Amino acid sequence: MSYTSIWNETLQKIQESNYFDSHTFNSWISKTTLFKIEDNIAYVAYRSTITFSILKKQKEKELFESTLSEVWGDTLTIQFIHQREMEKMMPEEVVKQRTNVLLENKFNPSYTFENFVEGNSNAEAYAACLACCTQTTSHLFNPLMLYGNSGLGKTHLLHAMGNYLAKEHPECKVIYMYSGDLVSLLIEAMKTKNVHGNTVERVKEQLLDCDYFLIDDIQNLQQHSSSQEIFFTVYNQLIQKNTQIIITSDMHPSEISGLQSRLISRFVSGLTISISKPEFETSKAILKKKIEGREESVNMSEDVIDYLAGKYSNDVRNLEGTLNRLIFNATLFNPDVIDMDFARKVLIKEPIVSQSDELTIKKIKKAVTRFYGLSYKDLEGKCRQKFIANARHICVYLSRDLLHKSYVSIGQELGGRDHTTISSSYERAKKLIQKDEAFKTAVEKIRSTLDS
Numbered sequence: 001m002s003y004t005s006i007w008n009e010t011l012q013k014i015q016e017s018n019y020f021d022s023h024t025f026n027s028w029i030s031k032t033t034l035f036k037i038e039d040n041i042a043y044v045a046y047r048s049t050i051t052f053s054i055l056k057k058q059k060e061k062e063l064f065e066s067t068l069s070e071v072w073g074d075t076l077t078i079q080f081i082h083q084r085e086m087e088k089m090m091p092e093e094v095v096k097q098r099t100n101v102l103l104e105n106k107f108n109p110s111y112t113f114e115n116f117v118e119g120n121s122n123a124e125a126y127a128a129c130l131a132c133c134t135q136t137t138s139h140l141f142n143p144l145m146l147y148g149n150s151g152l153g154k155t156h157l158l159h160a161m162g163n164y165l166a167k168e169h170p171e172c173k174v175i176y177m178y179s180g181d182l183v184s185l186l187i188e189a190m191k192t193k194n195v196h197g198n199t200v201e202r203v204k205e206q207l208l209d210c211d212y213f214l215i216d217d218i219q220n221l222q223q224h225s226s227s228q229e230i231f232f233t234v235y236n237q238l239i240q241k242n243t244q245i246i247i248t249s250d251m252h253p254s255e256i257s258g259l260q261s262r263l264i265s266r267f268v269s270g271l272t273i274s275i276s277k278p279e280f281e282t283s284k285a286i287l288k289k290k291i292e293g294r295e296e297s298v299n300m301s302e303d304v305i306d307y308l309a310g311k312y313s314n315d316v317r318n319l320e321g322t323l324n325r326l327i328f329n330a331t332l333f334n335p336d337v338i339d340m341d342f343a344r345k346v347l348i349k350e351p352i353v354s355q356s357d358e359l360t361i362k363k364i365k366k367a368v369t370r371f372y373g374l375s376y377k378d379l380e381g382k383c384r385q386k387f388i389a390n391a392r393h394i395c396v397y398l399s400r401d402l403l404h405k406s407y408v409s410i411g412q413e414l415g416g417r418d419h420t421t422i423s424s425s426y427e428r429a430k431k432l433i434q435k436d437e438a439f440k441t442a443v444e445k446i447r448s449t450l451d452s
């Protein structure tokens, strides 16, 4: 039983005893936390001095001690300490509690395999995720790496796995982590490491205790080299103990700048699958599924569905958001049916692209440098490192393809390169798009940021 559940049970008993009126209980008492029990002393943190003035009274203190002792099963005395002091005194407990909260899986119940619409763009990813869940002991591929633009269903699939396993294989322990949370957790653990040498080790132990490790948006690990070091050892140990790992990213691992090459090679050593934007029919089916899943009935004409599916399929999140907007407006204005006339009226309020949004080579350079985490100097400079060279090829390709600029003018924007270099860079980009899936995704992704 964790300290959180012990304290929750204690607080519940105290609340049921009606010793405190509900206002006092909710405002002050319920905001306390049990940090640690050691040598029969329970360390309880309060956040406000008002809480402390209530708790320190003899009778109240005894009530807490006897209730907590009953839940704990042994006699305890309580030491009340201010939250801030407690965090300073026991930083390793803060990390532990935070890890526990992060490892408590809360899968979105509507992100299931049943609610996921399959199409050419995602069928392979869907099948691989399902296969990972049905083969709980012998893993066909490890890790499974899914990558693709934002809003195309990667998180949905991870949650679908979590929901499926909880129902069909409750014996399997699943950890789901958003990589941004993992990074902040590891940084916090490293900060306390100096004082309490084993905090990082303890976090590692907790991360290793699972049969499935699902990690979302791994690109957030870029530039955090010390977190990558720790994750590297966790990753290797997970593979050794036959834990199935599923990773998602918004780009191919080799395109994630600042990710160590030993991690990249491991991430792509299992099965790597890309998810692309849904084709028209899949977008339509997704819309219909989202409409079906709503509590209220929605009467939408087929041509509106066609229109939305055609216009917003780059990002399903956007597609869903537009659908929600239409439905929300329909609840305000009550049309008999959401038809094209109604949709036009609602959607016409969308911001109209202004002159300043006109695409230029500079904007393409900005999108490319942002994507790769580079500076303009890198892009314009002479470094031949693969991902910098790729960034240049994409810049040339998009400037040519979207803006029809001459090789000379593109060259001027790219550090004064001559037109023959730019022309071969363009040819190289075209070839890479044909044969290198990761490069192709990078181009699509950058192009989509320019579209939006």
Ligand SMILES: Nc1ncnc2c1ncn2[C@@H]1O[C@H](COP(=O)(O)OP(=O)(O)OP(=O)(O)O)[C@@H](O)[C@H]1O
Binding pocket: 111, 115, 116, 117, 118, 122, 148, 149, 150, 151, 152, 153, 154, 155, 156, 157, 217, 249, 250, 286, 289, 316, 317, 320
């Ligand atoms: N094929 C699909 N069927 C049903 N819903 C989908 C599908 N693809 C995406 N969605 C829905 O689109 C929304 C965005 O999906 P999700 O959050 O999984 O995207 P993502 O790829 O993880 O994006 P990001 O990289 O930004 O985290 C969710 O509501 C999800 O249910």
